[in-house]
Amino acid sequence: xxxxxxxxxxxxxxMVLAAWRLVTTQxxxxxxxxxxxxxxxxxxxxxxxxxxxLFAVQIVVYIGAIVVLFLFGIMLTRAPIGRDAGLxxxxxxxxxxxxxxxxxxxxxVLVQAWGDTKLEFPKDPALLPRAAxxxxxxxxxxxxxxxxxxxxxxxxxxxxxxIARRD
Amino acid sequence: xxxxxxxxxxxxxxxxxxxxxxxxxNAVLVLMSIELMLNAVNINLVAFGAFRRNVVGQVFALFVxxxxxxxxxxxxxxVLLIYRNRASIGLDEVDLMKG
Numbered sequence: 001x002x003x004x005x006x007x008x009x010x011x012x013x014x015m016v017l018a019a020w021r022l023v024t025t026q027x028x029x030x031x032x033x034x035x036x037x038x039x040x041x042x043x044x045x046x047x048x049x050x051x052x053x054l055f056a057v058q059i060v061v062y063i064g065a066i067v068v069l070f071l072f073g074i075m076l077t078r079a080p081i082g083r084d085a086g087l088x089x090x091x092x093x094x095x096x097x098x099x100x101x102x103x104x105x106x107x108x109v110l111v112q113a114w115g116d117t118k119l120e121f122p123k124d125p126a127l128l129p130r131a132a133x134x135x136x137x138x139x140x141x142x143x144x145x146x147x148x149x150x151x152x153x154x155x156x157x158x159x160x161x162x163i164a165r166r167d
Numbered sequence: 168x169x170x171x172x173x174x175x176x177x178x179x180x181x182x183x184x185x186x187x188x189x190x191x192x193n194a195v196l197v198l199m200s201i202e203l204m205l206n207a208v209n210i211n212l213v214a215f216g217a218f219r220r221n222v223v224g225q226v227f228a229l230f231v232x233x234x235x236x237x238x239x240x241x242x243x244x245x246v247l248l249i250y251r252n253r254a255s256i257g258l259d260e261v262d263l264m265k266g
Contacts, residue, residue, distance in 0.1 A: 004168055012176045019180055019203055023187035028195065035199050038180070042206045045173065049217040051225050054209075054232075061232055066202065066239050073195050073243040077250040087193045089259055095189035103182040110174045117170040119218055129222040137226050149233045156237035164244035166251075 008048055015041035026087055032070050039063050050121055053131040173214035180207035194246045194256040198239060205235045 018037035025031050043058040122128065138146045180203055187200025209228045216224015250256050 001168065008168065008172060012172075015176070016179055016183070019183040022203065023183055023190065023196075023200060028193060031196055031199060035202065038203060039206065042210060045176070045210055046213055048168075049173070049213045051213050051217070051228075054213060054225055054228055057229065057232060061236060062202075062206075066236060069239055069243060070195060070199060073198075073246060076247055077195065077256050086257070087196060088190055089192040092190045095186050098189060099182040099186035102185055103178060106178040106182070107175060110171055110178060114171045114174060115169075117218070119168045119170045119173070119214070121217070122220070127220070129216070129220070129225065133222045134225055134229070137222050138229075142226055145230065149230055153233060153237050156241050160240040160244040163241070164247045 004048055007044070011041050011044045011048075015045075028074050028087070029071070032067060032074060035070065036063055036067055039067070050128050053134055170214060170218050173210055177207040177210040177214070180204075180210070192257050192259060194249065194258055195243075197258065198242050198246070201242075202235065202239070205231055 015038050018034045018041070022031050022034040022038065025034065039058065039062045043055050043063075046052075046055040046058060184200045184202075184204035184207065187203065188197055191197050191200060209231050212224045212228045212231065214224070216222065216228075246256055249261060253260065
């Protein structure tokens, strides 16, 4: 338990720092690389929460595909690769106030509702949800949403091609 | 481990994402901030799933991941189109519908 708490603290600190740099850096490519750090940290949190299938999906889908898509977007829009002062608009102070207010509200609500709830895992690993249970859930009670999501992905793919192609 | 430590980490990431969406001008960076917020939500879902000891939290996190992938694809296509029409992806220049 102590080891897990140390791992959580290290991961959380790295993630929050990288996320903060992601929204403040003046270099677009570095922002994408900070996004990789945050996504890898989220994958680490999945391991701490005993969700090993989501860990693999996070690495493959997010770090493998979505970040590459972002880098393609950066290159195709010819954003300045070096430093660029024009990445922020002039509402930084207002945005910070909104974000801090929301964080305050969320923090108070979450601590009041779940402040002393312990998260315990069963000693017997067979009682943990495994990837096989995920498959059973997807092809059992959640089969219709699962099929709808596959149609949605296909529609998004066709839509993206139709939007972005040159006539 | 407490449940609230995961929830608070997700809250912090979500609020950093809100700041990014509101304060950035470059459209690609706004999309990245949205990814940050979606990931924060996923941590919440998986944490509650681990707390309830069932698989439903992970199922919904996987749905969120799939929809995030679709969203990024369509979003980047729209950004590309805006860049092609206006030679810029500054979001404060996209004011066609301003009254």
